[in-house]
Amino acid sequence: MVEVRNVHKRFGDLEVLKGINLTVNRGKIISIIGPSGSGKSTLLRSVNQLEVIDEGAILLDGVQVNRPDMKGLAFERHINNIRQNMGMVFQHFNLFPHLSTIDNVTLAPRKLKGMDKKTARELGMEQLERVGLAEKADVFPNWLSGGQKQRVAIARALAMKPKVMLFDEATSALDPELVEEVNRVMRSLADEHMTMLIVTHEMSFARDVSDWALFMDGGVVVEECTPDKLFSNPDQERTRNFLQKHLDNNH
Amino acid sequence: MVEVRNVHKRFGDLEVLKGINLTVNRGKIISIIGPSGSGKSTLLRSVNQLEVIDEGAILLDGVQVNRPDMKGLAFERHINNIRQNMGMVFQHFNLFPHLSTIDNVTLAPRKLKGMDKKTARELGMEQLERVGLAEKADVFPNWLSGGQKQRVAIARALAMKPKVMLFDEATSALDPELVEEVNRVMRSLADEHMTMLIVTHEMSFARDVSDWALFMDGGVVVEECTPDKLFSNPDQERTRNFLQKHLDNNH
Amino acid sequence: RDLPEIRDDVFQVANSGAYPPFSYVNTQGELVGFDVDIAEALAKKMGVDVNIQSSPWNGIIAALAGGRFDACICSMSVTEERQKAVDFTDPYYSAGLSVWVQESTDDISSIDDLSGKQVGSTLGETGNQWAVENGEGKWRNQTFQGLPDMMNALTTGRVDAMIADDVPVLVAMQDNALAIKMIDVGELPRWPAAISIQKNKPELKEALNAALAEIKADGTYQDIVDKWIGKGANIE
Amino acid sequence: MDFDLMVEVTPLLIRAAWVTIDISSRAIFFGFFVACGLVFLQTFRFAPIRWFARGYISVVRGTPYFVQLLLVFYGGPSLGLRLDPVTCGVVVGAFNIGAYMSEAIRGSIESVDKGQSEAARSLGFGKAHTMVSIVLPQAASLMIRSVGVLAIVLVKNSSLVSIISVVELTYQAQRLIGSTYKPLEIFTLSALMYIVIIYAVMGIIELAYRRATRYTTQ
Amino acid sequence: MEFDFTPVITYFPTLLKGVGVASLVAIVVAFMSIVGGLIVAVISIYTNKVVSWPLRFFIWLFMTTPLLLQLYFLYFGLGEWVLIPAIVVGILGLGFHYMAYNAEIFIATIKSVSGGQYEASRSLGFGHWNTILYIIVPQALIRSIPQLGNNMILMVKDTSVLSAIGVAELVYASQYAISVSFRPFEFFIVIAMMYYVINILMELGQAWLERQTAYRR
């Protein structure tokens, strides 16, 4: 279970998150939608403390993730443990260019869980097959197409078998077939009690996959409810405007 | 008018484009859809010769773009002229990190068209306003959100007022409101006789914006027709499978 | 270190190793020369083991002051300023300055003719100090790291004249056919060359002076002069 | 050119060249560890440790190498540090070049895209682990070249060690010129020896560079 | 060891003049070696062998031989034909030397700029050389700042080698003073401090540049 409590984040003068509250229960998938620049990526990065927040608290299964009281090595150990249980897929993928696809996927299990090479390769191939990229295992990231990179990024995060996954535009480079596939993968992961936070621009994907949906604008949560309600009959004027097209289409 | 005639492209053993033919008339918008790794980006990159093709020809307004007969400086001059008339928006944006947003947009007009600083800034601000980013003019790319980066990339390409625009996933990082906006911008550009080739994964966007649609798979064009036909009643089995979800939704 | 400590150990002596015929490395790699023989002769008289080493000029004073060497038997001229920093023994020879020009030069025949000319001298030599102090407003000085550099500069015309101790140049001219000549500019100052040791080492100074007197008395000194400088030369 | 002379002095110069190789190779080796230590100290959260490292780098880079040699060699004994000249050359060389190398390493590390370490951190890698597995391999190309330049600099600057009476290649050459008055011959010989030594260093750098950048060219 | 700094005071004006000469040489050499190093790097990466080979060989020569020997060859060796003033020889020698070092750095940083940057610029219609000028080189320069700072700090101290050919820089000035006064440590301590002041100025400059470019990476 992930809890975000009254989180504030500033970049210099710019307040990007203005008190965000949010709870995701175990095995649930929650979608975050909102206009560009509204702070979605920042929120996701704050959850695993890639951005140090200025105020508020983040909890994973009751354990506080941000620990302003902890310093140095103690915090290091704490956060590394937490992060091993929290996979992240970046908007820009950030694959490791010096490692082949399979090494990108297996590096963390090998080095962090001490998995031996063979087991790790099996696990890695399994993850790559899941995203349909087994034949690109020994290719370097620079040779991959956009969608292939994104899928490797997903496989890499999944290989650590985290409790929580954070997806920043997880399907932006994927074609409809693959989106369908990722949707299926996510559902099966949720069944295995994985919790997921998804930032996405694809409204239909958000509607299909998620259990709960959240609309952010200007650093605040404007509205949250079930995706069906959000996409068919949101309460707020702002949400209605944003989703206009989709409301039109689906009513 | 852009013509692509029997284009082949290999990466080592891998034949990525296997004889592509395609014609886009002036002021028309054509969408290219297809599964990940099918060669869409490669095709777009071949059109402005970022990839040297192995066979075939590409023509812009009757002038051949790829010129295997030309060497060295002569080809340089030729291709630079052509490219000034062909804007490209990359899947990974590729903004120049050492330049502020406005400088990213105005660099080419200033240096290539000898535009003076003031005029260039006016032009740049105009383009940035068009994509709703005037207030980020003096910010560096690293401080921008994903959608903001993508919009700067679009503004940068448009600032050269090209005859043809090539969009590789032009809306992947954009929220629905902005997609709508980009759609509107594209329409107005088409009215000013700009020709556009768009690779996209957002089927509804492809359907809305384009005059002609093309489905690629495994390096060949499987099917091309009007978007309405493609998305409602494609001829080929492969296309039907790929678009299954969208056909379901829209029928 | 003073004498008692040296007796227990070895007498560490330095020279520059690049100043023939006083000290230099021959092509067998041995450190030889007038200063080397003098050092050995003195050590023998004093009854101490000696270790003679070379150290570049720009580090030799630091080495002495820093205690790495007990004495510099390295053709060092005695000046008042230097006496403030180190102690000198009695002189063991005296060096005279001389002015040298290219063989083809005919417009320099006195010190006054040096006006406006480029004049070379080597670092650490008294000739250098003399040239700098007297050349102010008259000629332009250029300092070299060693005699070979300076002679090179003279023969290639980089300097119009050079001021140097006479003996080394004369010896160099014997071995190499150099197209330079000494010009008679009248009396230039002579400086006694002495052994420098660290300040306040009275016993060592005493012993060195005594040994020096002995080798002069028993003819060892003149033998060494004959060997390195020239038969019957008088450089006292 | 006096070839007989050149043949005659070659063994002497080779022996001196060996001193140069010996001092430089050991100084480069230990210097690299000094550099890594300095980089490491700068990652400490406890500010005085960082200041110490920065201050050390500043002072060592800011003062001339030969002064450092003299101070350690002659000032050392009064602090109980008695080193023979060659060891002193190695130690001062290592601590000197280490300061430069640490800056070169820092610069290379900073040239790696921040997204890379974020990605590794998000997988749960610790700072050190991220550095070793992700950042350093990508910083390697720049690091190898800039650390390599410093290695070459050190080989050349090893001639300054003569100031504490170590007879290395340059000083030996100068002594021989002093006695033979044949600068051209002897400098040519010593230049050739430097070329061989440094060419070997460059070869190692180039090999390492190729290895480190394999993935970008594949 | 006792210290006596009175000779230092006597020769202080000479030392200051030496600082002046060293700074002048350093500034000219810094400019020459950075611009030249960049040109060498660009040529050796982007041109064919026929063009780049002679240049690389030239640079290789400076890379592999000690500065002192180069100065001797330039000063005395060339002396048979042309008499270049010592300070010019010194600047050329140091300049080419550090040009070679800087080129090594630039080769690595230029290659580290991603291919996407090159492509983006080319797709806007910039030519090959314009792309290098406006896109690749500025980004490479930003990444090179720490290493260039390193090289330039080294270079400032290498100006002392020029004393070998009689350029009256700081070490030269001190050597004369030492040979007269026999007070080596006093002078060395003082010139170390003078170099250190120059160094602090350079470090401040480097830190400023790094701050100014941090967000442009």
Ligand SMILES: Nc1ncnc2c1ncn2[C@@H]1O[C@H](COP(=O)(O)OP(=O)(O)OP(=O)(O)O)[C@@H](O)[C@H]1O
């Ligand atoms: N430089 C390269 N070297 C080798 N193979 C490459 C290279 N670039 C692309 N490929 C391969 O070519 C194929 C087509 O790539 P391309 O980028 O054109 O796909 P795409 O249709 O744009 O896919 P996506 O929708 O995922 O972006 C892929 O299988 C990819 O792995």
Ligand SMILES: Nc1ncnc2c1ncn2[C@@H]1O[C@H](COP(=O)(O)OP(=O)(O)OP(=O)(O)O)[C@@H](O)[C@H]1O
């Ligand atoms: N490092 C930074 N420094 C300053 N401002 C930043 C920084 N990172 C992000 N911002 C600003 O914070 C705001 C929120 O950014 P964020 O990346 O969270 O947006 P987002 O909701 O993910 O948008 P998108 O959908 O376009 O990706 C933007 O206006 C952005 O310009």
Ligand SMILES: [Mg+2]
């Ligand atoms: Mg984002």
Ligand SMILES: [Mg+2]
């Ligand atoms: Mg693509």
